[in-house]
Amino acid sequence: MTAPAFPDLVPDLATRLPELRGSLKANAPLAGMTWFRVGGPAQVLFEPADEADLAYALAGLPADLPVTVIGLGSNLIVRDGGLPGVVIRLGRAFSDIAQEGEIITAGAGAADVKVARVAGEAGLAGLAFLRGIPGAIGGALRMNGGAYGGEVKDVLVGARGVDRNGRILDLSLADMGFTYRHSAVPDDVIFTQATFRGTPGDVAEIQAEMARITASREATQPVKSRTGGSTFKNPDGHKAWQLVDAAGCRGLVMGKAQVSELHTNFLINLGGATAAEIEGLGEEVRRRVLETSGVTLEWEIKRIGLAA
Template sequence: MIFSDFRDFDLKRLPDVRGSYKKHVVMAPYTWFRVGGAAATVFRPQDHEDLSQFLLQNSEEVPVTIIGAASNILIRDGGIPGVVIKLGKNFASINFKNNSVRIGAGLPNSIAARLALKEGYSGLEFLSGIPGTIGGGLRMNAGAYGKEVKDILIEAEVIDNTGNIKVLSLEEMAMSYRHCGVPKDYIFLSGLFKTGKDVQPNIQKKLDEIKARRVESQPITERTGGSTFKNPKGYKAWELIEAAGCRGVSIGGAMVSEQHCNFLVNTGNADATDLENLGNIVQQKVRDATGIELEWEIKLLGLPKDSNLNTEDVSYE
C-alpha cells in the first residue's frame, strides 16, 4: 500500500496499547495557527514501554507523525493519515543533577525554564520565549537571542521506528541552524542539557529581558507558527520579505505579520491552504526580487484540502 491509498486503511489493525487512541481528531484547536484538518488517529502512549511496543508492532504501512505543541507546524486542511503521536505527562519529567538537567521531550520549554529558575539553575533562559516542547526544540534545534538547543545539549534519548531506545551524543545528532540530522522517523524521549548555578534574581532578570524583547518584536498573542522561513546564509529572511514588499500582504484570512514579516498570522478565518499559498507567494516574490530562495522553517504536514480523509471505519476511541 502506498501512502496516498492510506485513507482506505482499516485502522482496527493498530497494535494493542495501554495508552489511548482517539479517532478523527480535528487538529486545528491544538495548533498555534488554529488551522488544519483531522488526524485519522491520535495516540497518547502511556509510557516509554507502551510507545516502544506500539512502534515495534505497528505496520510499516501506517504512517506515524509525532507532534509537540504544534508551534512550528502547518497541518494541511486534508488532515493527517495514520497515527499522530502526542506525548503526555509521563514524557515530561525534569531532573536536575550537578551541572546538568534531563528533561522529557513532552515538557513545554516555558515550564522547563520556570522550574530551572525555581531550582536556581541557569542556562535555560533562552527557552522561555520559544513556545513548544523540548522534543520540538530538539528536532528544530530551536534558538533565540544567540543561543540554540545544540549549545546546551549533551545527549538525547531517542526511540527508532522499531521501538529501540538509544542515546545519541550531540556529535551524532549533526545539529546546525534549525536543523537536526537525526533520522526523521526517530522520536525524542528526552534531552540531557548543560546548566550552571546562579541566584534567582539574576535568572529572573534574564527571563524578564527575554519576555520584553519578545513582546516588542513578535506577534506572540496571534495565531501564528513562528518563523516561516529559515534565514538564508548571510541574510535575514524578514529583511528579504520586506524588500520584496510582502509586509502586511494577505490571502483570505492569512496575512504576513505587520509586526514581524517572517511570521504568517491567521487573522481569524484562514485555513491552512490560505497560509501555505501565502507562504508560497512570499517565496516567489522574494525569488523574483532578490534571486534568493527561502526555505520553509515551518513543517508542512498532511494532505491538501480536497483529500477528505476517510475515517468512518475507525473503531478506536
C-alpha cells in the same frame, strides 16, 4: 473547510496491539492542537502512556503505515486534508522536568519555557534562551532550536528516542549532528527525553534575562495571535524578515491569512483561515523574495498532511 473522514483503523490496531496502554482515536481533530488552529484530522491519534508504550506501538504497527509525531503544535501547519496513518502526540507522560545539580532532564513534551523556568529557579544559567522558543523540547531537539543568542547544541548533554522499529536509543550530543535549525538524527526517530547542563549563576540575573526575552518577544512578535513562530530560516548573510519586508510583503493578506505587520517573518491566522491559505501566503512571500532579492527562503515551519 471540513476534511472527509479517513477509514477507521482503530479496531485493527487495537487487535494488533493488545497490550497497548495509551489511547487510540479515529479521525481525531488536530486543528485545536496547533497554534495556527488549522488543518484536518488525524486518521488515528495515539497518545502513548510512556516511552515503553511508545516503543511497543512502533514495533507492532504495520511497516507501511505512516507515522507522524507532534508536540505542542507551535511550529506546524497541518494541511486541510489531514494526516493519514498514525499521529503520535506526546502529552503529559512526556512533560516531566527534573533538576539535579547542574543537570536538567526534560521529557520531549515539556514546554521550552517551563524548562527555562526550572533552570532559572535552580540558578542555572545558559538555558534562558529557551524562554524565547514557543514549543516543546522534542521540536527543539529536532530543529536545534535557538533564540536570543543560544541554541540547543550549546547546552545539550544527550537525548533519548525511539525509532520506527521500536528500539530505544540513547543519543550523545555528537550523535545529534546539529547544524543551523537541523538535527541529522533520522526522521523516524521520535525523541522522548533530553538532558541539559547549565552553569551556576545568579537566580536574580537569570530571571531578569528571561524577563528581557519575554518583553522583547511581546514588543517585536505577534505572540498573542494565532501564529506558528518564525516562518522561514535566516539565509546565510541575511535576516529573513528583512528580505520579506524589502519584497513589500509586510501586512500582505491571502484570504484570512496575513503576514504580520509587527514582524514580517510571522504568518497569522486572522480568524477562519485555512491551512491552504496560510501555506499559500508563505509560498507567495517566497516567490516575491526570490524575485526581488534572488534569495530562496527555506521554510522553518513544518508543513505536513494532505491538501483538501
